Amino acid sequence: MESPEGDRIKVLSSSTPASSPAVPVSSGNGHVSPLFNFLSNLSPIKSVKAARYTQRFSETHFPTPPPVFRTPRLDLQRETSFFKRPHSQLKDYLVFDSDKVDEAGTDVHGQCGNRSNALLVPCLEKEVHCCSPSGGVEEYLTDPVEVEDFTNSVDSHVQQANNLHRLLQFSFNAPKETIPKVNYANDGNSEDYMLMFPDQAKADPPLSSLDLVETAVDQKDTERFDGSLELTSKNVNDQVESNLLLVSRTQHHEQYMAQISWNVKWQNAGDQLNQQSSSCQLPKSFERVKSYKGCLESSGSASEGSSKEATLQQCGTRRHLQFETAMTCKSTATLKSHSSHIVTEDADNLKIPVSFTDLESLIPSHVEPRGVSNHMEARSSDQTIASWTSFCPSEFIRSTQHGGTLSMSGPIPSGTGLHLNSISRSVPMSSDLILSNKLAGYMSSQEEKYTSGHNNNLAKNLNSCFISSAAGELHAHVDNNQQDDQGVEEISSDIFQSTDSIKPPCNYLHATLSEQQAAPCEGEILTSESIDRVEELNQCLHNLKTSTFRKRAAESEGCKRCNCRRSKCLKLYCECFAAGVYCVDSCACESCYNKPEYEDTVTDTRQQIESRNPLAFAPKIVKHATDSPANVLEDGNWTTPASARHKRGCNCKKSKCLKKYCECYQAKVGCSDACRCEDCNNSFGKKAESMYQRAERWKNHSHCKVDTTKTDTDCSKAGTVKQFSPRWEEFADISHLTPLSHSYSGAVAPSVSPRTRDCPKVSQAQLHPGSNLKSSANHLRWRYSPMSCTPQLFENKDAHELSSENTFTEIRKDDDIPEILKNTSTPTKEIKACSPNKKRVSPPQFPSQELMSSSSPGLRSGRKFIWQAVPSFPPLTPYSKSKEGISQMENDFEQNTSDH
């Protein structure tokens, strides 16, 4: 009898807690935003970690939110929310690093009592009921224009402010204030609370018309605190003055404020974090705006217009909240729902603002110390993330008031197979990419459900879990769709059982469940009770990680069946295991250990596998905007490039990629340059003929006509050796992974000239003269195509579509262009290097990571090369042949042609 224990021990000994970039480039349902990828890859200097994040980001389905950058900038540092709000609504406390605060002379923290380094600052918790239950994922991002319009119309809906009290009351119980320093402006009058910075109150007339929804510390404290928060950019401060002080008379307005704040925060976060590095003080205040479906009901007087606005705000709120999740840099906090308090205990840095969970929405307000698992991250630059992670060592756990709902991060389709690695890896490893992304996406979809049918039942609102552990974050998500009591209980139970597996070294932001609602908000930061709760939470998360998700994933996948006999279902041979799900009864496997009762073994095994290949459990098929031009079939027809491809490509030898042996074919995706298949005939898309092959064919065609004395073989060799870079194929691989790839899979001309057949990419460009969808990658290919193809490119008067002149110039100037690209003469052995049969040295990776991690000198060179080119957008100016290089190439081409 084989025991999993042996394996387990082995696994344990070899498992690497290190980073396991789980990075699905793209989940099956997501598209990588070209813009986002572009932004993510702007900087050629990236840490590995950053790369991972990038990948994670790239996998997010959310398009880059341009609107975010259109909103007014806010000063992150000054965003310390000095809010005014009715005392009855003061529930949240921000704990800032006492060191920083003390410098500012604040004594607030001293009154908190029990944390030497923690400052509790009352912060506002915005709980707004949003009238619009709608707001699906598609509404995730609010059109900035609409938001602006909304702003203008806010005053017209002032009457809704009257609903604020109701909303607040509805949302939470009045916490017991334990922070003496807090002054409540306009006690009991929710309509007239002004939230302002001391220096801004005067300067911002527009505010006079706005109602303050929030409570704030008294101005004195505010000033102190503000001073302590002085950070960096004045630009941001200026912007903050114009925006942060926005006070909404209505909850809609409030949401709008939050949105703007967060948008600005995000926009600035990357820059500031980068600039401020470890000394950076993250944005402080976190406004939690929650949209409740009950909003409309509670504010029945809301006009239709306001309802619409509410919808918009809700959308904005989503974004806001998501962004918010990432803000907890360096903070360890304990969050208690209802009166969520956040405790930060980072001695070195000012704790970052903690957001406050919304009772209903379950939207993660959590700030993630490592900034890893949020969609917010996905939207931030790599640098930003890196910065955060660099100085956010603490673990952070956040849960929402709704009982254990931890911060959530992304949209996970209900029932969608949750990648096991995403879950399990989170604990030992620094981050979970897949899950976070899924959670991020999921959030939006679930929010709507909540808004439409929420109640205060914590259990039923348990929607997601998020844990950030020392090594990383554990993201756990509970499918809200499965809100059956049993399911909820199971989840809740799991949540509170998972203490052991996750033992974050630091304090946690801790939220309790329903008891929290009843529990008064006490100023205590970490009590024994809190610790217990944390432990419970850990246990819960652990269980979620290992059990709940997998189980549900397996159930949802349903179709997964394995028949393993010797692998114990603990190897990637096992489809279930590879899919990150437990085997089910219907499996015919033998000696199966891929079961919940062996979850530890499974987890360990997974970790071991991931240690070898961090992406082992990542989706094999990545959707992407193909940059591959249509392929040329033997009959001269074109195939349409697939919108998705196998991440690593196949290696078929005999099946011709026409059977399910071929992973590409099985996944119903076309083969790509990444494939090493031979004689590919994939019906979903043949692998693009490599430049090498193309050139060879071309050479054979032309050379042999000229020199009939040569055999075909000779011709082939001559052409190959003479004209092709041995690593061209590698470039092809890279290029099709470049983030700026665009899809232009439209129909192509049915007929192509012989020439274009030799240079399909160019040809296609020609066939699409008006297209703006040319990828940089393709530009590169064209530019560096063998002479046989290049001339055509440059002959094309529409070549501007194909390449950016600037880019081209850049590349040409790049001294680091691989020699292989500079030298048309290529050693034979190098040709071997690009053999289609060549094994891939590095595991498949996402675009950025692939570039980053490549150990191949050729790839490195290529990477540099690519980076130069990737940022290039479609050229703004018509292509010009004036460039020396181009002219030279043309001449070469002509010469070459004439020779033949």
Place this chain on the structure above:
DNA sequence: GAGTTTGAAACT
């Protein structure tokens, strides 16, 4: 359903 083929995964 048994046997074969195939290619990914794992191993050396």
Place this chain on the structure above:
DNA sequence: CAGTTTCAAACTC
């Protein structure tokens, strides 16, 4: 890291 072995799915009969 290239070659080999193991493995289980896919396929054939």
